[in-house]
Structures are given as C-alpha cells and as structure tokens.
Amino acid sequence: MSVDVELCTVVEVLRLRRALPDAWFRTENDAIWARVVDEDADLRTDGHASELSEDADDLAPLLPIGTFILDQPVGSVEDRFTGLVGDNHGMIRWEQLIWPEVPELGYGGRVEHDGVTLVFNCDDAGTDLQVGAHTVCVDLHRKRDAGRYTAWPAEQVGRSVIGPPYR
Numbered sequence: 001m002s003v004d005v006e007l008c009t010v011v012e013v014l015r016l017r018r019a020l021p022d023a024w025f026r027t028e029n030d031a032i033w034a035r036v037v038d039e040d041a042d043l044r045t046d047g048h049a050s051e052l053s054e055d056a057d058d059l060a061p062l063l064p065i066g067t068f069i070l071d072q073p074v075g076s077v078e079d080r081f082t083g084l085v086g087d088n089h090g091m092i093r094w095e096q097l098i099w100p101e102v103p104e105l106g107y108g109g110r111v112e113h114d115g116v117t118l119v120f121n122c123d124d125a126g127t128d129l130q131v132g133a134h135t136v137c138v139d140l141h142r143k144r145d146a147g148r149y150t151a152w153p154a155e156q157v158g159r160s161v162i163g164p165p166y167r
Contacts, residue, residue, distance in 0.1 A: 005090030
C-alpha cells in the first residue's frame with residue numbers, strides 16, 4: 001500500500017511531516033525542476049521527513065510539495081493519511097491484490113498488476129485535475145472482458161462502474 005499527496009501550504013507540509021515521520025517529500029515546483037544544479041533546490045529529489053526543514057521561509061519557495069510513503073502494510077497509515085489530505089489531490093493505492101475467482105465471468109483470480117486506488121478530490125488516478133469529489137479506481141489488467149469483471153467488485157459493495165475502462 002502506498003500514499004501520495006500534493007501539499008500547497010507550509011502549514012500542511014509541517015502537519016503531515018509531524019503526523020507521518022516516515023514520509024518522503026519532493027518539490028513539485030516547475031521552476032525549481034527546470035533549473036540546473038542549484039543549492040537552493042534541496043528538494044529537487046526525494047528527501048525524508050527527518051531531513052525536511054521546519055523553517056517556513058525555506059519551505060515556501062518549494063511549494064507545492066509532493067509527499068509520499070511507499071510499500072507499507074495495509075492498515076498502517078491509511079487513517080492518519082486520510083485525515084491529512086484536506087482539499088488536496090492525493091491517493092491511496094493498494095497493489096498486488098488477489099481478486100477472487102469468479103468462474104461465471106471467466107475470471108480465475110491472480111495478483112499481477114491488479115489493485116485499488118482511492119483518489120481524493122479528483123475523478124481519475126491519472127490526472128491531478130481537482131473536482132472536489134473522491135473516486136475509487138479498480139485496476140484489472142485483463143485484456144479480455146475486464147469491463148464485465150470490473151462491475152463485479154462494485155456490485156459487491158452496492159455500487160456500479162461510473163466510467164469507461166482505460167487501456
């Protein structure tokens with residue numbers, strides 16, 4: 001399980017740093033990414049929370065700052081992370097899921113690249129266009145009949161598929 005959020009204020013960055021001390025941070029400021037080597041651009045690459053400055057004057061020029069934690073056990077950070085996302089674009093991704101067999105749909109179940117992504121304040125895991133709603137994306141990497149099988153997990157929780165499959 002992994003989490004990711006783009007933070008737009010110093011207050012949010014410092015709050016998340018305190019709440020999730022294992023997080024990693026990276027500037028998403030395009031102007032900084034466009035520069036050649038520059039000592040002021042410390043977060044051009046990933047930096048651990050313990051290395052992150054607590055000085056607002058140091059952090060402000062780096063905004064927005066992407067924050068992420070990768071490869072965590074299920075149930076370890078989801079609740080804390082959900083409480084910190086606020087109005088920002090973020091996501092929780094559960095990967096390598098083993099979907100159950102559904103013989104009547106011709107699906108044998110497997111792990112490969114299947115997963116579930118909960119997207120905050122966005123309607124799609126592949127974009128950062130904020131819409132103020134949350135979306136659950138079910139990832140099934142089955143070439144044939146994926147749309148038919150995708151409806152099955154949604155029906156198990158009383159929901160339906162709301163968008164077309166992506167290829």
